[in-house]
Amino acid sequence: MRKIFTILILIVGLCAHAQEKINGCYLRMVEPEVSDTLEATNGVVKVYIDFDSGAYFANLAIENLTDDVIEIDWDKFLMLGDKSSKEIIFDDTVMALANNPKGTTSIAPHTKLRKAIAPKDNVEYGTKLFQKKYAKLRPEKVGFLIPVVRNGETTFFQCVVEAYVK
Numbered sequence: 001m002r003k004i005f006t007i008l009i010l011i012v013g014l015c016a017h018a019q020e021k022i023n024g025c026y027l028r029m030v031e032p033e034v035s036d037t038l039e040a041t042n043g044v045v046k047v048y049i050d051f052d053s054g055a056y057f058a059n060l061a062i063e064n065l066t067d068d069v070i071e072i073d074w075d076k077f078l079m080l081g082d083k084s085s086k087e088i089i090f091d092d093t094v095m096a097l098a099n100n101p102k103g104t105t106s107i108a109p110h111t112k113l114r115k116a117i118a119p120k121d122n123v124e125y126g127t128k129l130f131q132k133k134y135a136k137l138r139p140e141k142v143g144f145l146i147p148v149v150r151n152g153e154t155t156f157f158q159c160v161v162e163a164y165v166k
Contacts, residue, residue, distance in 0.1 A: 027051070030141065031160035040159040041065065045148055049161055057091050057116040058142070064107040071149040072113065074102035079119045080143030080160070086119035104149065140164070 029035040029049075032042065038049040048061040058079075064070050078085045089098050098120055107113045143160040 027161055027163050029159060030162045031143070031158060038161060040157075042157050044070065044150060044155070045146070045157060047144070047146065047157070047159055049144070049159070057118045058144070059114070059116050060144070061112050061114045062107060062146070063112045064109055066150065067109045068150055069106050069108055071104040071106050073104050073147040073149055073154065076147040076154070076156075077102075077117075078145040079117070080145060080158075081119075081141060085145070086121055088117045089120045091116035091118070 027038055029038055029040055032040055040047050044064075044066055046063040046065055048063070050059040050061075051057070062072060074088070077088050079088055080086070088102075089095075090102070105113055105115075140163045141160050142163070143158060146157045146159075147154050148157055
């Protein structure tokens with residue numbers, strides 16, 4: 001009886017932690033593969049995604065899985081949503097300088113880079129990345145198109161997170 005009770009507690013605990021819940025919305029990765037975690041990999045980089053309490057900025061951690069130094073080209077980085085591609089800004093961007101080039105950031109082998117980003121238009125107009133009222137009606141999707149430069153060659157890694165309310 002004690003064994004059965006322990007197994008039931010473990011199963012309930014695993015089910016409760018299967019998805020990320022932020023701001024009353026459940027989040028899961030839907031591209032490149034469906035996953036109840038907010039991380040994705042393509043063998044070169046591993047991306048971890050989180051949203052702050054206001055959901056204005058996405059917190060990204062990009063891990064270099066290779067033995068080479070790679071770069072992220074922020075001027076080519078896009079956030080995807082509502083059938084549109086949006087340029088990004090960082091959480092410390094001065095809005096008067098938002099149109100200036102962002103450049104690249106190098107990531108050493110087997111290390112992580114952390115950045116908080118948002119679509120440039122959303123910050124100018126105070127729009128959240130996903131809104132709870134819409135996530136109730138249909139899942140909201142927020143995508144990231146990440147340009148990774150390795151040995152002078154740029155490849156794009158795309159991942160998409162879905163928000164919904166149960």
